[in-house]
Amino acid sequence: MKILVVGGGMGGTILANNLARRLNSELENGTAQITMLSASEKHMYQPGLLYVAFGRMAPDELYRDQQSLLEPGINFHVDPVETFKLEENHVVTQSGKRHDYDIIAIATGSRSMPEDIPGLAENSINVYTEKAALEFHKSLCEFQGGKVVVSVGVPHKCPMIPLEVTFMMHDFFQEQGILEKVQLHYTYPIGRLHSLEPVGKWAKKEFDRLGITYETLFNMKEVDGDKKVLHSEEGTEVAYDLLVAIPPHKGMEVIDTNGLGKSGWIPTDRHRLNIEGHENAFVLGDTTNLPISKAGSTAHFEAEALADNIASMVKIGRSVRDYDGKVFCFIEAGKETATYAMFSYNNPPDPKPATKSIHWFKMAYNQMYWASARGLL
Amino acid sequence: MELIAGIKQGDIGEEFEVLSSDEGSAKDIPEWINKVGHELLDSFESDGVWHIIIRKAK
Numbered sequence: 001m002k003i004l005v006v007g008g009g010m011g012g013t014i015l016a017n018n019l020a021r022r023l024n025s026e027l028e029n030g031t032a033q034i035t036m037l038s039a040s041e042k043h044m045y046q047p048g049l050l051y052v053a054f055g056r057m058a059p060d061e062l063y064r065d066q067q068s069l070l071e072p073g074i075n076f077h078v079d080p081v082e083t084f085k086l087e088e089n090h091v092v093t094q095s096g097k098r099h100d101y102d103i104i105a106i107a108t109g110s111r112s113m114p115e116d117i118p119g120l121a122e123n124s125i126n127v128y129t130e131k132a133a134l135e136f137h138k139s140l141c142e143f144q145g146g147k148v149v150v151s152v153g154v155p156h157k158c159p160m161i162p163l164e165v166t167f168m169m170h171d172f173f174q175e176q177g178i179l180e181k182v183q184l185h186y187t188y189p190i191g192r193l194h195s196l197e198p199v200g201k202w203a204k205k206e207f208d209r210l211g212i213t214y215e216t217l218f219n220m221k222e223v224d225g226d227k228k229v230l231h232s233e234e235g236t237e238v239a240y241d242l243l244v245a246i247p248p249h250k251g252m253e254v255i256d257t258n259g260l261g262k263s264g265w266i267p268t269d270r271h272r273l274n275i276e277g278h279e280n281a282f283v284l285g286d287t288t289n290l291p292i293s294k295a296g297s298t299a300h301f302e303a304e305a306l307a308d309n310i311a312s313m314v315k316i317g318r319s320v321r322d323y324d325g326k327v328f329c330f331i332e333a334g335k336e337t338a339t340y341a342m343f344s345y346n347n348p349p350d351p352k353p354a355t356k357s358i359h360w361f362k363m364a365y366n367q368m369y370w371a372s373a374r375g376l377l
Numbered sequence: 378m379e380l381i382a383g384i385k386q387g388d389i390g391e392e393f394e395v396l397s398s399d400e401g402s403a404k405d406i407p408e409w410i411n412k413v414g415h416e417l418l419d420s421f422e423s424d425g426v427w428h429i430i431i432r433k434a435k
Binding site: 233 | 378379381382385386399401404405408409412413
């Protein structure tokens with residue numbers, strides 16, 4: 001049985017390692033093979049970018065060699081897929097090599113697209129790449145006061161980032177001694193402060209307590225960098241001195257160009273995680289079109305369910321469980337407190353008051369992640 | 378949020394149906410559609426699920 005994992009990010013790596021452990025004897029006796037194809041020899045811990053943006057992690061702490069994270073039985077190649085032939089059960093890579101498979105899992109991720117909104121890329125800062133996070137930190141350090149607008153695009157990666165960035169800036173400016181010279185203003189695309197209603201209610205209380213202003217039903221249309229004004233699709237506008245973008249994102253171009261899904265999101269069964277119409281092709285992480293959080297935690301829990309199912313398909317010829325939509329997201333509520341949202345398809349979150357202990361658990365998880373990636377946690 | 382994302386990548390004239398168990402959606406979505414200038418075709422509740430049907434107008 002040939003298993004092909006396309007993508008070496010959080011979802012693909014946790015899946016491949018969990019599979020390798022479950023299929024240890026099959027890998028040893030040659031009845032199963034696991035191959036991973038990735039675009040990079042490095043593995044990035046993307047949630048760490050938030051901490052780089054606030055000067056609390058160095059960029060090099062975010063990376064490990066991908067090969068070093070993988071179980072010994074996994075064949076790893078830095079050779080991204082260019083062509084998917086799902087009907088013929090093979091892919092062709094950038095180098096021209098053909099890989100046949102019995103089961104494929106696609107976890108190619110997503111990319112930040114500030115350039116999709118006119119004027120946004122050149123007039124705003126964000127935390128979604130290493131370069132952007134470093135620029136973000138420099139901008140915060142140089143900021144002397146004025147109106148900071150945090151504006152949220154659709155769809156965006158990691159639904160907690162808009163709130164975390166806002167709370168962390170509040171405490172950053174407080175620590176710098178300039179908070180009284182700063183007005184923090186938050187805009188959100190729908191009629192509340194967060195897509196998850198209980199999180200929105202919790203955030204509203206916190207914003208009101210901290211004096212953070214907000215506007216809902218605000219979708220970024222374009223930025224006038226000369227006048228420092230952000231215009232919305234709804235016909236309103238907001239002036240800023242510093243514009244913090246939560247940019248829209250898209251799935252990878254290779255997904256779109258192969259006709260697997262519009263904007264790079266692959267139509268995916270919400271429980272089985274297979275591509276609609278393909279019983280041996282699975283999707284996880286940001287690459288799905290599922291209307292759930294595009295977050296590392298989602299990829300993690302999807303990978304665990306998928307590993308159980310693919311391993312059992314090899315061993316007993318069928319899958320054994322559904323993915324239930326489980327997600328666990330920490331929410332940094334400032335410099336040294338945090339809360340969390342745990343939810344699934346049928347159970348909404350119920351965020352509790354932020355505490356120092358949850359913040360320190362998150363800080364510990366930033367280090368423990370490397371055990372998660374290895375499929376150990 | 379999913380409706381906004383869907384409309385962004387859809388074609389003008391394309392119809393979208395939102396199914397939501399959240400009563401707030403039945404109020405918020407028509408309000409947003411009206412602000413942005415798309416067309417609300419229908420909105421009704423059936424077995425505890427709200428169906429809101431929209432056409433992308435621009």
